[in-house]
Amino acid sequence: MAPINFPQRDESADDRNVTKLPPxxxxxxxxxxxxxxxxxxxxxxxxxxxxxxxxxxxxxxxxxxxxxxxxxxxxxxxxxxxxxxxxxxxxxxxxxxxxxxxxxxxxxxxxxxxxxxxxxxxxxxPPGGHIMVSYETDGAIHRETLRLLDAGVPPAATPMGFLLFRSGFTLVKNWYLAEGGHEGPRKLWGEKAPDTEWEATFRQRTERQVREFLARTTGHGSAELDEEARIRAEAILAFSGRGNP
Known part of the structure; x- marks a missing residue:
């Protein structure tokens, strides 16, 4: 598993243009x-x-x-x-x-x-927006994400969900909409908080999910995937300043 880091946003003039102009x-x-x-x-x-x-x-x-x-x-x-x-x-x-x-x-x-x-x-x-990413495409990250979700791992601690969390979407949900026989692919939905108050709420919800996950004693069928999910969960807590660094 690659080293985990949380990239810092580069607030260059180029970046500011992306937010000021219609994205x-x-x-x-x-x-x-x-x-x-x-x-x-x-x-x-x-x-x-x-x-x-x-x-x-x-x-x-x-x-x-x-x-x-x-x-x-x-x-x-x-x-x-x-x-x-x-x-x-x-x-x-x-x-x-x-x-x-x-x-x-x-x-x-x-x-x-x-x-x-x-x-x-x-x-x-922008703040208050969201991103949806399908996890049913035939790729390793999609298969791992699906397997861990089925095992009850919090969305943010899956490979795909962790990418969203690291990118600033601090509330990650498993989303599936049945459309009367025309169901689309299952997706992860990442929410970007509209303000600092909601940011705190989103992080608290995510932290609660990963703490409950880390408190479990049973595995999920794959020791490697389970261990990597726990590493991601611990990184989420460390990022929030409440877990072990």
Whole structure:
């Protein structure tokens, strides 16, 4: 498991522009993740007012783009009583292959770039907004998240939920909406607190969940996943200043 850190927001002039101007995925064009550069493609308005479809790709220093998007989904600019939000699918394994003969790829998790990516996405969401991420895509992070949720691990202590928590979405919920036979994929829903009072409330709720989890004595079928979930839970408490550092 990669070392855990909570990235600090860089309040540069570039960042301030993202919050002052109407937030759009295209504002992330050219931002860097380690040695890679974000490329925003297929940004287009959807049928609902304020909804924008988009896909994020990564570009290597040699200008080669990955073959599929690392992020794909919808950005909403919000509306009356609703702050901007994201509804996305995430792929942590990035393929740069040009053909079947040579396979080239990276894992954002192994490189520690996954937290940077979600920290970049967070710039699009103001206080009071939210992000939804499907965990039913066929990737290791999705399978691990689903398995731990089914075992009763708090959403914020799952691999996907912890990415959201680290990015400033301090209340993470397991969300599933049955739509009369047209059910969408199950998702984690991360809430960004609208103010400091709600931030304290969100953190208290999350802390209560992870403390109850840490107090359990039974495992969840996989010693490795269980141990990593406990490490994440302890990191959440340490971040809040109430747990063991």
């Amino acid at each position: 759009r995925p295209s504002s992330l064009e050219g931002r860097t993740l380690g040695d890679y550069t974000i490329s925003v493609k297929d940004e287009k308005p959807l049928r609902r007012i304020g909804w924008t479809g988009f896909r994020l790709f990564l570009q290597r220093p040699d200008s080669r783009h990955c073959t599929g998007p690392v992020i794909e989904g919808i950005h909403s600019s919000g509306g009356k009583g609703v702050k901007p939000w994201l509804d996305i699918e995430y792929r942590e394994d990035v393929d740069f292959s040009e053909g079947e003969a040579t396979r080239e790829g990276i894992s954002l998790r192994r490189l520690g770039l996954d937290a940077d990516l979600f920290g970049t996405l967070e710039r699009l969401i």
